[in-house]
Amino acid sequence: MSVNTMPVTTGEAAAVLWHGWQTQVAGGLTASWMLHGRPGIGKTEIVQALATRIGARLFDLRLTTIEPQDLRGLPYYDHAAQRTVWYRPEDLPDDPAQPSVLFLDELTAAPPALQPTVYGLLQERRIGRHLLPDNCFVVAAGNGPEDGAIAYEMGTALSDRLIHLSLRATAQDWVENYALPQRLHPAIPAFLRARPDLLETTADTLQRGQLIACTPRSWARVSAIVHSVPDRRLRDVMIAGTVGEAPAAEFALVLADIAASVRVDEMIAARPDDRWPLYPASLHGLTALTYALIGAAEDTTITPVIALMAGVGQLHHHRDDPTLRALPLAELCTHGFELLLQKALARGWEGAFAASPDWQDYAKARATAGR
Known part of the structure; x- marks a missing residue:
């Protein structure tokens, strides 16, 4: 029924x-x-x-x-x-x-x-x-x-x-209302942004006669595994036993890319001019960085987080890398700022945005482009 x-x-x-x-x-x-x-x-x-x-x-x-x-x-x-x-x-x-x-x-x-x-x-x-x-x-x-x-x-x-x-279940809703507030590993929302169809696969798994399905609950468990199991082989076995072998294999590639390129704490601590080489060069890495920045935003870090988020949209001007020019950096920057603003409004950080020259430059560029 x-x-x-x-x-x-x-x-x-x-x-x-x-x-x-x-x-x-x-x-x-x-x-x-x-x-x-x-x-x-x-x-x-x-x-x-x-x-x-x-x-x-x-x-x-x-x-x-x-x-x-x-x-x-x-x-x-x-x-x-x-x-x-x-x-x-x-x-x-x-x-x-x-x-x-x-x-x-x-x-x-x-x-x-x-x-x-x-x-x-x-x-x-x-x-x-x-x-x-x-x-x-x-x-x-x-x-x-x-x-x-x-x-x-x-x-x-x-x-x-x-x-x-x-x-x-929708990937966007789950990421915004659960994964980010619960500080899940940034590889999870980054992966599901590219593969939203793998957030919830129960119906397809049943049709195939398989036991293990992807669910929001299982992805939260994957986050805990990533945070707590450093050994890659053991971690891969656990993740495959949580979301299934095929999704786990795809996720492992994204996780490896992100683990090698996303260094949020180092970027926040660096001087502004020293941050540009620290940005990831892949779409998965940059996507994970935006989510990691949202998670890292606190009273003491909101100013550099705003600057780093704005830098996502400006990265192709500061790095001579043809790959970066082909990536949707402006779209990713806008998406990151939308989520960061939601957190800022809930935490009362409006003053940090008003005082940030990086935010002002971003907002001015958006207005000039008519967006």
Whole structure:
């Protein structure tokens, strides 16, 4: 059964959930939300980031690991009242003073016998006599049977209790909203800028009868491998076991190029006239450099980072290399500045841009060109 709603990127889904939280806090719409998406697309990360942004305590319930009685609680006999009373489980929010996010993960993989118990949480926001606090935000997530994951078809009684978000993976959205903020190795966004089709390959992998697919989650794991495993042979084996042999072989070539040519710390520390020979000469290397500069931008480094980013667009004027003149340097510089400006606005670095002669020259050249 398909999820017949408009697809959204993970960044768009995060924005929708944030607005849903704000609406709930303001006394407007109170709803339960459902994130549909292939394994590894980033559903859990969206909810974790939302809880962090809210300042909420996250209650993460993996529904495949619990039984109905685990949600209802433990019964005991009240002799004085002559009735059975239920102890509430500790995994449910109950503090009206502390914002909370109740995450019902793997909802579509939960045994059918558990789903009626979940109905009350999603619609009436209660289990037995236990009511969720008003400041509790409820989000569920799951895969579909077509994703190659263990999953049951969602019945209408469950579906009707949710607002559904169908996630799709795009390289640009994932790079801007996850890879860069999380400081993943710059080789990852540089590679995916050239091969966006390799961000998420689950459907193609299933069709080929293969086990290992590229996913946003697996590329985040590749970043950790690159950062922590210096031995190239061992690293290549690990990466192939994470994203598959063919994507790993392509990525290894890009990584080798970047490792040999991208020296961000050295470039930031160098004098302006000494920086030109330190720029990479390949498109992969320059792409990785722009992402690495964004990651390296801090209060103490933003001024040289702006100068180095502007230098990407001017490199062909300072290096006598025919290869550089054939590269889209202006486009790469503009792309890098767009992402750097997003970070600058969030960090309050507008003054650094206003005071930078390199930024002023870049902006003037853009205005002269009518861009």
